[in-house]
Amino acid sequence: MSLKQLFRQPMLRAMLGRQHIQALRSMTTQSDKVLVDLDPKTGVAVVQMNRPPVNSLNLEFLSDINNTLDKLHNDKSCRGLILTSSNNKVFCAGLDIMEMYQPQTDRLTEFWKTLQNVWMNLYGSRLATIAAINGHSPAGGCLLATCCDYRIMVQNFTIGLNETQLGIIPPFWFVDSMEGVVGYRQTELACQKGLMMTTDQASKIGLVDEVVTPEVVLQKAQNEMVSWLKIPDYARQLTKSQMKMPNINKLRARRDEDVQHFVNFITKDSVQQALGFYIENLKKKAKK
Numbered sequence: 542m543s544l545k546q547l548f549r550q551p552m553l554r555a556m557l558g559r560q561h562i563q564a565l566r567s568m569t570t571q572s573d574k575v576l577v578d579l580d581p582k583t584g585v586a587v588v589q590m591n592r593p594p595v596n597s598l599n600l601e602f603l604s605d606i607n608n609t610l611d612k613l614h615n616d617k618s619c620r621g622l623i624l625t626s627s628n629n630k631v632f633c634a635g636l637d638i639m640e641m642y643q644p645q646t647d648r649l650t651e652f653w654k655t656l657q658n659v660w661m662n663l664y665g666s667r668l669a670t671i672a673a674i675n676g677h678s679p680a681g682g683c684l685l686a687t688c689c690d691y692r693i694m695v696q697n698f699t700i701g702l703n704e705t706q707l708g709i710i711p712p713f714w715f716v717d718s719m720e721g722v723v724g725y726r727q728t729e730l731a732c733q734k735g736l737m738m739t740t741d742q743a744s745k746i747g748l749v750d751e752v753v754t755p756e757v758v759l760q761k762a763q764n765e766m767v768s769w770l771k772i773p774d775y776a777r778q779l780t781k782s783q784m785k786m787p788n789i790n791k792l793r794a795r796r797d798e799d800v801q802h803f804v805n806f807i808t809k810d811s812v813q814q815a816l817g818f819y820i821e822n823l824k825k826k827a828k829k
């Protein structure tokens with residue numbers, strides 16, 4: 542069903558009310574890959590990633606996410622953001638591997654710059670941000686989750702920075718994001734070994750704050766958000782910025798160098814070969 546058709550549903554209209562539908566409409570015109578429901582009463586936006594089959598992050602999807610963040614940041618009524626997925630098995634499969642396999646350099650460069658922008662925009666967001674992780678969350682998916690201020694994850698899924706298992710390297714700002722959440726030692730273990738952790742394992746090291754069942758994940762995120770929004774915005778925002786700016790400034794200072802490293806690394810024959818094998822295995826596994 543298209544969004545237009547969805548808005549026409551009498552049940553939905555009755556449930557949400559007219560004002561809410563208006564907000565929904567204005568926020569969803571941007572992209573069908575990023576669905577935004579901004580509640581004008583609470584100032585909380587639920588942002589659903591909606592790029593089937595697995596929300597892998599390609600250039601266009603990343604641009605859509607970035608535009609959505611910009612729009613929400615420019616909307617004074619918006620105070621909180623809950624990031625989740627329309628797929629109840631996969632929160633986000635990480636970067637779209639096809640962007641990195643046999644790439645055109647211009648697009649690869651643009652792709653990486655856009656990912657850097659998404660990271661800076663979400664990690665440094667003025668909003669209180671909660672990830673409602675309702676499915677698997679490898680690599681770039683884990684990065685998005687660690688950009689948020691709080692993580693609630695559905696049981697029996699997996700999360701982690703598994704890059705080394707693919708023969709690639711998690712960039713320093715991926716690592717910084719993880720370290721900010723779980724500390725140096727756990728980051729060292731998780732990143733060097735490319736660990737994909739179950740929800741329970743992730744909870745034990747503090748990578749996720751709450752483990753829940755699928756039915757309640759969004760409600761739990763909404764409840765948690767209430768407590769964050771009780772804090773005066775300026776106090777919360779300045780405290781957040783004090784803690785996050787050093788990492789953002791670190792990437793800002795090394796942006797071009799980081800793009801260059803990425804492009805040089807990805808275009809190496811050995812890395813292309815490793816990615817080729819990985820894609821083949823993914824496809825074989827998907828067919829089974």
Ligand SMILES: CCCCCCCCCCC/C=C/C(=O)SCCNC(=O)CCNC(=O)[C@H](O)C(C)(C)COP(=O)(O)OP(=O)(O)OC[C@H]1O[C@@H](n2cnc3c(N)ncnc32)[C@H](O)[C@@H]1OP(=O)(O)O
Nearest residue numbers: 597634635636637638677680681710802803806823824827
């Ligand atoms: C000196 C310093 C140098 C620094 C250099 C920098 C180095 C580079 C840094 C790059 C950082 C990379 C970050 C990443 O995010 S890489 C991506 C990592 N992601 C994964 O490994 C996830 C792979 N996917 C899965 O494990 C599963 O798909 C998942 C658990 C997410 C879901 O399982 P499920 O069973 O539900 O779905 P399928 O596996 O059947 O998949 C369905 C189809 O989707 C395709 N797919 C899956 N993941 C991806 C992906 N990440 N990109 C593109 N496509 C993906 C899969 O192949 C299936 O497709 P088909 O149906 O067409 O076969």
